[in-house]
Amino acid sequence: MKWIDYESPHSVREAVDLLNEAGDRARPLAGGTDLLVQLRAKAYDLDLVVDAKNIPELNELTYDPDNGLTIGAAVACYRIYGNSSVRSVYPGIVDAASLIGGTQIQGRASLGGNLCNAAPSADSVPPMIAYNGVARISGPNGSREVALEDFCTGVRQTVLERGEILVSLHFPTPEANSGANYIRFIPRNEMDIAVAGAGVSVVLDNGSIASARVTLASVAPTPLFVAEAGEAIAGKPATEETARIASAIARDAARPITDMRGTIEYRKRLCEVLTRRALMTAIERAKEN
């Protein structure tokens, strides 16, 4: 790896100043499970990495029913699935956090990093969109919030501008009678990149779908939020037949490429199957709530 400088600021302000001064010659470092690999592969040419793990706001993990869930951008996966509130209230996030990489990767990798890395296959992003997640960003001109479905703008491209850092991910408390799920297809049992994935949430009302959100992984340049799949089943009974309506729309919305992991046709078919299965699991979870 070529020479880099390392800074470990203790406040968001300091981090923003460092990132703003260096521009695209610097990137924040959370778990490093993508960034260090990319630096060795010369995917980025940096002079500076700014370690985000000593900034209190980026290590926050708090939930309360009034304010929802806040996950600091540098919080590692193991802390997320080890948190009893997250496990009981946001199981769809736990689905993803517990299947990214193996045990060693989960000891370091963060959902904030997964989002900012902006890979189409990012496992945690579809369920975070399903839970109406918002990115809280700080920068030289102050703070702003961006809905997670608007955060990734292309392969490895995000809305972050010069000097901006993702501080945390925020999720409102799910409504009563709601459920969510993330599943993916990989040819191995674990430790693989999704051929396709589906993250969904549903809110039930007397056995019907009050609202639903469907987001797909690995089938577009960014995580693909398919608003119309959820909208089409609002008001319909919470049955497999209804799930099939949404999954057909998800299949048609997917715009995958053919590569070593799968063909266009195969991935579109996977979107249909995964969306239907994820919706049925989310409905079951909603009934348990």
Place this chain on the structure above:
Amino acid sequence: MPAKTYVQTIINGEHVDLLCEPRQSLLEALRDVVGLTGTKEGCNDGNCGACTVEFDGRIVTSCLVLGVEAEGKEITTIEGVAQGSELHPIQQAFLENAALQCGICTPGFIVASKALLEQNPDPTEHEIRFWLANNLCRCTGYDKIVRAVQDAAVKMQEA
């Protein structure tokens, strides 16, 4: 070119101060600066687990940690697993079950298995295989490794 960074750590229970370049991984710092060469380099991108160490209470692939991130952290490497000349039950079980051939992956497997049994003393076969999915072995086919971990779990519970 900036100076090297002074890093204070605790490695295998002892205070260790080291000088490392910010670009050096923890793996490189352990092997090339501290001289602890039991931790192995395999893929150098986090897939194979040969460089597994315990870092701040969690197992990590030390190739994906910068040496400078170790400031103030506690680290356990394979050299810290045995008690003096007495092997850890997991090491003994790997020997008795022939759970190694070439041995390159073994330090990573033992550090990872130790962390598993410390938090889950009686894991199922599925739990063992899932926990060790980030450790690759090209010799054994894994079955002997899984049996060694099961054997160690029994012996550690009897102890």
